[in-house]
Amino acid sequence: MYFIVFFLQNAFDRIYQRLQIKAIAPSDQFKRFQISAELKRWLWTADYSSRFATIRDCSPLFALSVRDYSRLVEFYSVGHIWNNSMIKIAGKTIFYKHWANAGVMKINDLMTSDSRIISYNCFKEKFCFPVSFLEFCGVASAIRSAMRSLELSLPGEKILENLLIKLNSSNKPSQAAYKILITKKCTRPEKSQNKWIKDCGFVDVENLDWESIYLLPRICTLSTKLRNFQFKFLHRRIATNSFLFKIKLSETNLCCFCQSAQETLLHLFWECPITEAFWNSVQQFFVSVDLIPASQALTLCQCLGLKGEKSALLFNHCLLLGRFYIYSCKYKNIRPSSIEYVNQVRSNLKIEKHISIITGTQNAFEQKWRKMLQAL
Ligand SMILES: [Zn+2]
Numbered sequence: 001m002y003f004i005v006f007f008l009q010n011a012f013d014r015i016y017q018r019l020q021i022k023a024i025a026p027s028d029q030f031k032r033f034q035i036s037a038e039l040k041r042w043l044w045t046a047d048y049s050s051r052f053a054t055i056r057d058c059s060p061l062f063a064l065s066v067r068d069y070s071r072l073v074e075f076y077s078v079g080h081i082w083n084n085s086m087i088k089i090a091g092k093t094i095f096y097k098h099w100a101n102a103g104v105m106k107i108n109d110l111m112t113s114d115s116r117i118i119s120y121n122c123f124k125e126k127f128c129f130p131v132s133f134l135e136f137c138g139v140a141s142a143i144r145s146a147m148r149s150l151e152l153s154l155p156g157e158k159i160l161e162n163l164l165i166k167l168n169s170s171n172k173p174s175q176a177a178y179k180i181l182i183t184k185k186c187t188r189p190e191k192s193q194n195k196w197i198k199d200c201g202f203v204d205v206e207n208l209d210w211e212s213i214y215l216l217p218r219i220c221t222l223s224t225k226l227r228n229f230q231f232k233f234l235h236r237r238i239a240t241n242s243f244l245f246k247i248k249l250s251e252t253n254l255c256c257f258c259q260s261a262q263e264t265l266l267h268l269f270w271e272c273p274i275t276e277a278f279w280n281s282v283q284q285f286f287v288s289v290d291l292i293p294a295s296q297a298l299t300l301c302q303c304l305g306l307k308g309e310k311s312a313l314l315f316n317h318c319l320l321l322g323r324f325y326i327y328s329c330k331y332k333n334i335r336p337s338s339i340e341y342v343n344q345v346r347s348n349l350k351i352e353k354h355i356s357i358i359t360g361t362q363n364a365f366e367q368k369w370r371k372m373l374q375a376l
Contacts, residue, residue, distance in 0.1 A: 080107070081106065082100060084146075098129060099131070110139070196304075216309075219310055220314075282322050303322070305323065
């Protein structure tokens with residue numbers, strides 16, 4: 001349920017009103033849990049159509065996720081046949097009292113172990129009460145079309161039933177449903193990956209571990225600003241002059257540091273002589289604090305974060321900070337200075353130290369920063 005809480009930002013107020021609970025500080029984990037429990041209760045009621053009208057305009061991503069999610073939750077966690085907004089005959093939800101009296105309540109009551117709807121004869125054997133064949137077929141086809149409307153097929157998994165079995169057999173169907181939705185929506189950013197491969201002239205493409213590359217900023221730093229920057233950087237969503245010139249937002253496409261070459265992503269962060277000098281000073285700084293041996297030069301992959309070395313946390317954190325510093329220099333229209341960079345590393349150290357005291361993770365902090373603790 002947490003993903004809903006995160007997507008909700010804009011919709012929070014309206015939902016608070018609806019749930020009649022007071023506005024809650026986002027940092028308060030315990031109360032957050034209460035929200036999610038409240039939300040769960042709210043989502044698990046039978047008819048969503050009217051409720052969604054109020055939040056549909058908040059965020060398309062949110063509304064889509066909640067709608068998909070709530071449909072799955074309704075279908076699997078609650079799974080009632082009666083008054084279920086997805087199971088309709090002639091456009092109306094159904095309730096057959098004589099079926100309910102005989103104990104037919106849930107969709108699962110009409111399912112075989114392999115998630116197919118049971119036959120009329122099986123139904124008659126299982127529930128001993130008179131039901132006409134026509135009435136049975138009506139309910140069965142309503143359930144079938146509800147299942148179809150969920151469109152629960154994954155790219156690699158054409159058989160809907162496999163998925164239904166997975167969900168039915170899962171102890172945590174909500175979690176499983178969430179994972180399925182994520183798998184359905186996520187795609188590989190092939191364009192940006194191919195552009196990086198072309199730009200950097202990588203030959204050994206097989207060895208590029210993109211998953212580690214994308215995860216690295218999450219592991220090596222606590223700063224959301226740096227993480228967000230690297231996310232944009234890897235997806236090539238950093239506006240360089242060559243792009244800004246193309247869309248007529250900049251008067252020049254030349255590099256803001258050297259003013260002599262076209263400012264592309266690769267030029268700005270690696271090829272430019274000014275940037276090159278900056279990386280050299282960063283390398284000297286690393287050597288001075290004993291982070292790397294004097295003989296080791298910084299490589300293109302390391303400087304651009306295209307190498308997912310999970311073990312070298314501080315090393316990667318500092319390089320990420322270097323990239324961000326180059327980026328901020330571009331916007332301040334100043335040349336990168338190694339003194340200012342070291343100041344930034346120092347302030348990052350202080351922030352992480354403060355966080356480690358609050359969260360009681362001093363050991364992890366000291367292990368990560370030990371080489372710089374004395375030097376800075
Ligand atoms: Zn340049």
